[in-house]
Amino acid sequence: MHCQFRVRGQLSKTLLVAFPELRAQNLGAETLLAGQLPDQAALFGVLDRIEALGLELLEVLRTDDH
Amino acid sequence: MNAGVVAVGLQVPASVVPRHALYARLAEAERVVQIAAPAGSGKTVLVRSWIAAADLAARAAQVPSDRGERDPRRFWVGVADALRGTAAGAALVRPLTAAPELDGWAVVERLLTDLAPLADRLWLVIDDAHDLGPGDVLAQLELLVLRAPPELRFVLATRHDLRLGLHRLRLAGELTELRADDLRFSVAEARALFGAAGVQLPERALARLHERTEGWAAGLRLAALSLAGHPDPDRFAAEFSGSERTVADYLLAEVLDRQSEQVRRLLLRTSLLERVNGDLADLLTGATGGERILQDLERAGAFVVSLDPARSWFRYHRLFADLLQLQLRRTEPDEVTALHRAAAQWLAGNGHPMAAVQHAQAAKDWGPAARLLSDHWPGEYLGGRESILGELLAGFPGGAVAADAELTAVRAADEMLRGSLDEAGRDLAQAARALASMPADRRGRVQVLLSVLRFSLARRRMDVPAAAQEAQRLLASAKTADAARLGLGEDLRATALISLGATEIWAFRFEDAERHLEQGVDLARRIGQPYLEFIGLTYWAHGMMLFRPDGLQPRWGAQAVELAERHGWGEEPLAGIAYTVLGSVQLHQGQLADAEPWLERAQHALPTEVEPAAGMSLQYARAVLEMARGRYPQALAAFGVANELAAELVRPNISVTSMRARMVQTLVRAGQADRAAAILAGLDSGERASAEMRTAAAALRLARGDPQAAADVLAPVLDDPVPGARRGPGTMTALLQDAAARNALGDRAAAGRAMERALDIADATGILLPFLLDPAPALLERHRRHRTAHSALAAQILDLLARPEGVWGERFPPKSRGGVGGIVPPKLTASETYVLRYLPTRLTAQEIASELSLSVHTVTTHMRHLYAKLGVHRRRQAVERARALGLLAHIPRGC
Numbered sequence: 017m018h019c020q021f022r023v024r025g026q027l028s029k030t031l032l033v034a035f036p037e038l039r040a041q042n043l044g045a046e047t048l049l050a051g052q053l054p055d056q057a058a059l060f061g062v063l064d065r066i067e068a069l070g071l072e073l074l075e076v077l078r079t080d081d082h
Numbered sequence: 083m084n085a086g087v088v089a090v091g092l093q094v095p096a097s098v099v100p101r102h103a104l105y106a107r108l109a110e111a112e113r114v115v116q117i118a119a120p121a122g123s124g125k126t127v128l129v130r131s132w133i134a135a136a137d138l139a140a141r142a143a144q145v146p147s148d149r150g151e152r153d154p155r156r157f158w159v160g161v162a163d164a165l166r167g168t169a170a171g172a173a174l175v176r177p178l179t180a181a182p183e184l185d186g187w188a189v190v191e192r193l194l195t196d197l198a199p200l201a202d203r204l205w206l207v208i209d210d211a212h213d214l215g216p217g218d219v220l221a222q223l224e225l226l227v228l229r230a231p232p233e234l235r236f237v238l239a240t241r242h243d244l245r246l247g248l249h250r251l252r253l254a255g256e257l258t259e260l261r262a263d264d265l266r267f268s269v270a271e272a273r274a275l276f277g278a279a280g281v282q283l284p285e286r287a288l289a290r291l292h293e294r295t296e297g298w299a300a301g302l303r304l305a306a307l308s309l310a311g312h313p314d315p316d317r318f319a320a321e322f323s324g325s326e327r328t329v330a331d332y333l334l335a336e337v338l339d340r341q342s343e344q345v346r347r348l349l350l351r352t353s354l355l356e357r358v359n360g361d362l363a364d365l366l367t368g369a370t371g372g373e374r375i376l377q378d379l380e381r382a383g384a385f386v387v388s389l390d391p392a393r394s395w396f397r398y399h400r401l402f403a404d405l406l407q408l409q410l411r412r413t414e415p416d417e418v419t420a421l422h423r424a425a426a427q428w429l430a431g432n433g434h435p436m437a438a439v440q441h442a443q444a445a446k447d448w449g450p451a452a453r454l455l456s457d458h459w460p461g462e463y464l465g466g467r468e469s470i471l472g473e474l475l476a477g478f479p480g481g482a483v484a485a486d487a488e489l490t491a492v493r494a495a496d497e498m499l500r501g502s503l504d505e506a507g508r509d510l511a512q513a514a515r516a517l518a519s520m521p522a523d524r525r526g527r528v529q530v531l532l533s534v535l536r537f538s539l540a541r542r543r544m545d546v547p548a549a550a551q552e553a554q555r556l557l558a559s560a561k562t563a564d565a566a567r568l569g570l571g572e573d574l575r576a577t578a579l580i581s582l583g584a585t586e587i588w589a590f591r592f593e594d595a596e597r598h599l600e601q602g603v604d605l606a607r608r609i610g611q612p613y614l615e616f617i618g619l620t621y622w623a624h625g626m627m628l629f630r631p632d633g634l635q636p637r638w639g640a641q642a643v644e645l646a647e648r649h650g651w652g653e654e655p656l657a658g659i660a661y662t663v664l665g666s667v668q669l670h671q672g673q674l675a676d677a678e679p680w681l682e683r684a685q686h687a688l689p690t691e692v693e694p695a696a697g698m699s700l701q702y703a704r705a706v707l708e709m710a711r712g713r714y715p716q717a718l719a720a721f722g723v724a725n726e727l728a729a730e731l732v733r734p735n736i737s738v739t740s741m742r743a744r745m746v747q748t749l750v751r752a753g754q755a756d757r758a759a760a761i762l763a764g765l766d767s768g769e770r771a772s773a774e775m776r777t778a779a780a781a782l783r784l785a786r787g788d789p790q791a792a793a794d795v796l797a798p799v800l801d802d803p804v805p806g807a808r809r810g811p812g813t814m815t816a817l818l819q820d821a822a823a824r825n826a827l828g829d830r831a832a833a834g835r836a837m838e839r840a841l842d843i844a845d846a847t848g849i850l851l852p853f854l855l856d857p858a859p860a861l862l863e864r865h866r867r868h869r870t871a872h873s874a875l876a877a878q879i880l881d882l883l884a885r886p887e888g889v890w891g892e893r894f895p896p897k898s899r900g901g902v903g904g905i906v907p908p909k910l911t912a913s914e915t916y917v918l919r920y921l922p923t924r925l926t927a928q929e930i931a932s933e934l935s936l937s938v939h940t941v942t943t944h945m946r947h948l949y950a951k952l953g954v955h956r957r958r959q960a961v962e963r964a965r966a967l968g969l970l971a972h973i974p975r976g977c
Contacts, residue, residue, distance in 0.1 A: 025328035028335070033408045045326050067241060069408075070121040070300065070330050070401050 018080040019059060021049040024072035034065050046074065098131045098383075099267075099274040104260065105132045108237075111258035114227060114251050117239045119262040121401040122300025122330065125239040126209055128265065133207070141203060143168050147210040154219045155180055155466045158189040161206070162650070165193070170202045178650035180466030181613045183499065186222040187912035188653030188687075193226060200231045211240040217935050220245060225916065227251075266297030279306035279383065287319035294323045300385075300401060304333035307384055308340055334405050337384070348375055350414070353406035354421055354444075356437065359395045365428050366421055419445045430454055436462060436470055443477040451478070456488035456528070459495065460573045464613050471496045487516035488528055494535055501689075503542060510536055530556070530578050537581040541621070544695035544731040544738075549585045556582040573614070576605040580618040587625030595625070616645045620656045623663040624696060628737050639663035653911070658688030659696040666703045670811060672850035672882050674710055681707065685951075686911045690943070694730040695737075701727060702741045705748070710854045714752035721745040723950075736774075740812060743774035747781045747815075747855075758782050773799040774812055780819040781856075789826035796820050800836075814840045814852040825861055837865045841872040844879075853879045908951035910969065917944040918969060922961050 021038070027047045032040050037058075038051035053059050066073050108115065108129075117125045133142045143164035145157070162178040165171035175196045178189065197204075214220045224246045227236055238244060251257035267275065272292045276283050283291070295301030305322070309315050318336075325332055338346050344367075351366045352358045360373025376396045379386040385399035398406070411418060426441035430450075435458035442451035455474055462470060475483055475493055483489040494509035514532055517525060533555045540549040556578060579602030586595035599622045606614035623638035642660035646652050665680030681704050690697030701724035708717035725745065728738045742761070749758035762770065762779055769775055776799050783792040799816045817840040824833035844850055853862070859880060866876040910918065913936075920930045927945065931938040949955060952963045 023328075025331075026326040028327055028331045030335075030405070030408045030412050031328065031331050033412045034404075068121060068400070068404055070298075071328060072120075 017053055017055070017059070017078055019051065019053050019062070020075075020077040020079055021062060021066065021073065022075040022077075023047050023049065023066060024074055027071075031069065031071075034069060035062065038062070050079070098127055099271055099278055100131065100135060101128060101271060104128055104264065105135055107258065107260065107264075108132050109136060111235075112251075113230075113232065113234075113256045114236045115238065115258045115260065116244065116246075116248065117237070117260045117265070118241070118243050119260070119265050120241060122298060122399075123262055123265045124267075124299030125265065127299070128260075129207055129209070129237055129239060133205075138205060140169050142205040142207055143171055144207040145209070147208075147213065153467055153469045154186050154217070154222075155182075155184045155469065157214065157219055158184070158186050158222070159466070161208075162189070162193065165197075165204070165206065168204055170200060170204050171197075174200060176650055177648070179612060181616075181649065181651050181654060182463050182466055182468050183655055184466055184651070185653055185913070186218055187225070187916060189650075190222045190226050191912040191915075192650065192653070194229050197231055197234055200233045203233045203235060205235045205237055207237045207239075209239045211238045211244055212242055214244075221916075221934060225912075265299065267292070267299060267302055268297065272297065272302050275302050276306050276309070279303075279310060281306055281309045281312075281315070283309070283315050283319075287316050290319040290323045294319075295329055298329060300399075301329040301333060303383060303385070304330065304337055307382065308333060308336040310340075310382070312340075330401060330405060334402070334409075338409070344369060344371075345375055345379070348372055349379075349406055350410045351417070351421055353398065353403050353410055354418070354441075355425060357389060357395050357397050361432075362425065362428055365424055423447060426450065426454075436467070436474065439474050440477065443474075448478060448482055452482075452486050452489050453524075455492055456531075457571070459492055460531075460577060461571065463495070463499075464573060464611050466613070468496070468499055471499075484512070485516075487513045487520055488524070490516065491528065491531055491535060498535070498539060498542070503539060506535075506539055510539065527574075531574065534574070534577050534581045537585055541584065542693060542695060544698070544735055552581070552585050556585065572605065572609045573611060576602050576609065576611065576614050576618075578602075579605065580614065580621060583618070584621040584625050587622075587629050592626075595622075612645060612649055613651075616642055616649075616651065616656060619645065620660050620663075624659050624699070627663050627666055628699065636664055636667045639667065652683075653687050655687060655689055655693055655696075658684045658686070658700070659693065661687065662696060662700045662703060666699070669703055669707055669710075670849045670851045672854055672879070674707060674854070677703070677707060682909065685947075686909060690727055694727045698724050698727040698731065698737065698741065702737075702744070705741075706744060706851070706855065709744070709748050709751070710851065714748060717748050718745070718752065719950075721748060739769055739772050740774045743772075743778040744855075746775075746778035750778075750781045750785045755782060755785055771798075773816060777812065777816040777819055780816070780823065784819065784822055784826070789823040792819060792823040793827065796823070810843075810847070811849050811852050814843050814849065815856065817843075818852055818856045818858065821861060822856070822858060833861065834865055834868060834870075837861060838870055838872070841865075841870060841875055845872050845875055850879055850882065854882065857883050859883050910948070910951065913940075914944050914948050914951075915969075917941055918948055918960075918964055921945075921948075921957055921964070 022043075024046060026042055026045075027040055027049075035049055037053065038049040041048040041050070049062075053062070063073070063076075117129070119125055130144075133139055133144075143161070145160045145164045159178050159180045162175055165175045166177065175193065178184075178192075208214075208223075211223075214223060227246060228250075230236070238246070248257060269289065269292050273283070273288055276288065291302070291305050295305065309318060312318055322332060322336075338349070341349070347369070348363055348367050352363050352372075355362065358372075358376065360371075360376065363372030363376065364370050373394065376386055377388075377393055380388055380393070380396065385402035386396050387399070389395040389397055422441045422445035426438045426445060426447065429435070429441060430438035435454050439451050439454045439458075442448075442454060455471075459468075459471055462468060471492060475489065475496060478489065483493055490509050490513040494506045494513065497503075497509060498506040510532060513528075517528060517532070520528060533552045537549055537552040537556075539545075540552060579598050583595045583597070583599030583602055586592070586598060599618055603615050603618040603622075606612070606618060619638045619642035623642060626635065626638065639660045643657065643664065646654060646657040646660065651657055661680045661684035665677045665684060668674075668677035668680065681700065684700050685704070688697055688700055690700075701720050705717045705720035705724060708714075708720060721741070721744070724741050728735075728741065731738060746758045746761055749755070749761070758778070759782060762775065762782065765775060770779075776795050780792040780796045783789070783795065796816055796819060799813075800820055817836045821833045821836035821840070824830075824836060840852070844853070862876055862880055862883075866873055866880070870876060916934060917930060920933065923930075925933065927941050928938050930936075931941040934941065945957075945960075948964075949960055952960050954960045954963050
């Protein structure tokens with residue numbers, strides 16, 4: 017499944033180390049993390065990391081055709 | 083790791099800003115407070131500083147939070163310890179020692195009982211509560227929260243809302259919530275924070291920083307660290323405000339930039355550790371002075387917290403550690419493995435084996451990780467931390483466990499603890515096959531370990547031949563090599579001695595057994611392993627009861643129960659075995675009324691699916707109790723359960739044969755001679771020829787009016803030339819049948835001789851039960867008046883038979899002990915109570931299981947027990963009966 021995570025702020029190279037499976041796109045005051053995830057467990061894994069790093073999650077989208 | 087046992091540092095640094103508005107909300111809060119806010123919002127500091135400011139330290143039970151490893155048992159032991167650390171709690175809460183298989187539900191029930199009289203307000207503070215979910219622990223905590231006395235207050239700090247029935251609490255007006263917005267610092271509070279850190283800021287810079295961080299505690303604290311001694315705070319604030327980067331990341335980089343190279347190196351290289359001390363820091367940095375740096379960082383409020391009063395162990399704030407780790411992985415990726423490896427070696431050599439396993443796994447050093455786990459898991463198990471076994475096993479790559487004999491043995495232990503006996507058996511066999519390919523220096527030790535595990539499995543299945551075989555192996559290894567050469571730790575040596583002794587009982591080598599058990603129990607006591615001592619005493623008591631006909635002594639069982647009471651293990655499965663033994667001892671001494679409460683307690687504590695052998699002993703004892711009272715339908719029902727459990731045990735088996743023979747006699751007595759005859763006819767020839775079944779056959783023939791046939795079938799039993807081995811209740815029963823048969827045949831002298839022999843055994847062993855099960859008062863009375871050496875004993879038995887209260891106890895006729903209409907409600911275990919609450923719903927057993935995070939098998943077992951205790955056969959009847967008894971009235975369920 018292909019997923020997008022929109023988080024607040026620009027993520028530094030250091031923060032991006034936490035998301036090796038995702039590509040980051042800088043949108044100014046926001047960052048779009050996107051990538052192919054194997055399953056729901058992987059999705060929750062990403063959400064966990066976003067929470068642990070104190071990032072503000074703005075939006076989650078599933079962008080494949082299911 | 084063991085450093086976690088020390089209390090979390092509770093001191094509040096002087097740099098902390100008092101937050102009076104929030105303190106006031108906490109002081110006026112409802113019974114339950116949930117502080118739900120993201121990482122770095124200042125939850126922990128708020129709670130601690132409030133407790134200090136309100137002078138509540140003596141009334142606040144703060145549960146240590148163990149990052150990343152929330153073992154349910156350790157959590158509940160932590161809760162009990164924290165409660166006992168308060169004045170009111172110390173007076174009310176009984177001590178609780180961590181132990182394997184400790185039942186969280188039982189602990190909650192115990193805490194609720196202990197705390198019920200609580201009169202002074204007490205706060206239970208649980209930090210990082212999000213780490214508890216989503217398994218049993220959270221559901222257990224919910225039970226505690228819902229049923230706690232009003233003066234017990236809860237403060238739960240969490241990153242996200244807890245599934246704790248909050249909705250219900252909210253509706254009942256019992257919940258106060260503090261959320262991220264509430265925790266934001268006001269401008270005035272931010273000014274105070276910078277002031278406390280020695281940073282004087284122009285108003286404009288302060289406003290910018292406050293706006294950019296949105297009052298987020300971690301952001302403000304990082305900013306204060308960056309600004310300490312900063313030449314141009316205005317410029318700093320302006321640049322920060324102009325940046326689009328995330329707050330923590332931006333500020334952490336600033337903080338690191340302002341540290342010396344030595345400090346920066348220490349922070350990055352130790353960020354992989356759960357806990358760090360000076361030695362470990364120096365090892366990882368290759369420098370010295372680590373302890374001083376850590377103490378300085380703590381003083382500066384730099385997200386470093388000391389864990390002990392001596393300030394030698396430290397932990398980083400979670401968010402801070404995560405960010406540092408990312409920085410390390412980005413800037414020095416090649417170092418990460420070496421750091422894990424070095425940490426693993428240091429931790430292994432300094433008494434933190436499980437943490438060492440985790441770091442060895444992180445370094446992909448699978449071999450050393452496997453050796454460490456194999457060497458140290460028995461100690462972890464005995465310390466009640468066995469849930470970590472599954473986690474650590476999962477940390478090995480796929481196939482690695484199966485390829486390694488030692489890991490396969492660990493997995494077998496883990497499976498056995500979960501009640502998967504077949505899987506455990508398969509893994510033990512596989513480990514034994516892989517043994518040959520192991521290095522010789524480890525083989526002996528693993529052999530002993532496998533023997534101990536196989537014994538444990540055989541014990542649970544009552545597999546006598548397998549247990550006897552393990553006894554031989556353990557004996558051989560005990561003879562050929564001393565423990566030191568095998569590299570056995572004292573834990574394992576004591577375990578081996580106890581297993582050896584227990585297997586010797588099964589092999590009828592009672593003197594060796596007593597010697598080894600005594601040594602094992604003494605060693606366990608000496609090395610401070612009370613749970614191992616408990617295991618030894620319980621095995622001892624149960625083994626003697628099963629296999630030594632005159633081995634019914636209360637001593638070992640009583641010692642085991644005393645130990646269990648002292649450590650809070652009264653609801654443990656092993657305690658259930660000890661209760662069974664004590665109840666059986668009383669039963670055999672003819673003290674039926676005294677036996678009953680023990681058997682009831684055993685019924686609550688013993689999970690028969692994990693302990694089928696002990697479960698059969700218990701059901702057998704209950705059946706005999708009912709039989710002695712002449713309540714044949716109840717006796718037959720208990721025999722039915724015993725028979726089901728017997729199917730899980732390895733046959734042939736003397737205890738199973740004895741139980742089934744008694745069942746046949748009960749059928750005869752209940753007037754179901756045809757069913758009794760059918761069972762006897764269905765036996766194989768070996769079992770039919772046993773002394774027990776011959777006695778049962780004699781009872782049937784007597785009942786059918788053929789005393790000669792009864793006497794004939796008993797003859798081989800009574801002519802047995804090995805008197806020593808046949809001095810138990812079985813022989814007494816045979817003698818009593820014989821006496822009855824001879825009497826019916828008119829041979830009074832032979833009847834008297836048989837009666838006298840039965841009395842001889844009773845006198846030597848104190849066993850009176852057979853006289854109650856086959857009452858022959860006329861025969862006994864006549865015998866007493868003629869030639870007997872046991873006149874007083876015969877009078878005592880006649881007295882027992884004549885006095886109904888001696889047999890029935892206070893329960894019959896029923897007296898009111900609470901409940902409705904003079905009916906005593908059955909005592910349910912905590913787990914049964916929890917399942918009972920779901921019975922009025924439309925949920926299936928499968929759905930209830932998933933609600934409670936239990937296996938469907940466990941739920942159906944609880945339901946079966948519930949039905950038996952309530953005396954019903956259907957769910958609807960159970961609900962009606964439970965309502966009538968007041969068991970379902972006051973516990974709402976919903977959410």
